Amino acid sequence: MNAPVVNGAATPATTPAATAPVARPDRPKLPEGAEYQANGSVKVTLQYPVEQKSIVNGTPQTELVSTIMLNRLKGRGVTEMLNVEGEGDRIRAMLEASAGMTGPKADALLGEMDGEDFLTLSRVASTFLKSGAKTGRSS
Numbered sequence: 001m002n003a004p005v006v007n008g009a010a011t012p013a014t015t016p017a018a019t020a021p022v023a024r025p026d027r028p029k030l031p032e033g034a035e036y037q038a039n040g041s042v043k044v045t046l047q048y049p050v051e052q053k054s055i056v057n058g059t060p061q062t063e064l065v066s067t068i069m070l071n072r073l074k075g076r077g078v079t080e081m082l083n084v085e086g087e088g089d090r091i092r093a094m095l096e097a098s099a100g101m102t103g104p105k106a107d108a109l110l111g112e113m114d115g116e117d118f119l120t121l122s123r124v125a126s127t128f129l130k131s132g133a134k135t136g137r138s139s
Contacts, residue, residue, distance in 0.1 A: 028127040048114035070098040098125040
């Protein structure tokens with residue numbers, strides 16, 4: 001059995017205490033498949049995992065991305081998101097900043113991701129911005 005994959009990296013079968021799921025009534029309700037972690041991040045399990053292909057040292061590799069960890073947005077990520085034209089690209093920039101993804105690997109992952117999973121990630125990332133403000137989407 002393979003270890004779960006989070007943001008392209010295999011994780012141990014046991015979850016460390018710092019990222020264990022926690023329930024806090026003071027946080028916005030998350031969509032199904034998303035859960036708050038003790039460190040404030042949100043683990044989102046994709047309904048339709050994405051197969052990513054790459055070449056490492058000349059050897060083709062395939063990894064299945066089944067979960068994405070989203071974190072609170074930092075100033076740089078918000079600035080990049082707000083500077084992008086178009087709502088779809090703005091949401092994509094928000095997801096990349098929240099997940100810490102960049103470059104061709106992020107492009108491939110988000111480009112191949114099922115639309116429903118993409119929208120779930122955008123709803124989760126929007127919870128880090130008060131009232132979902134400035135994403136171009138209403139709450």
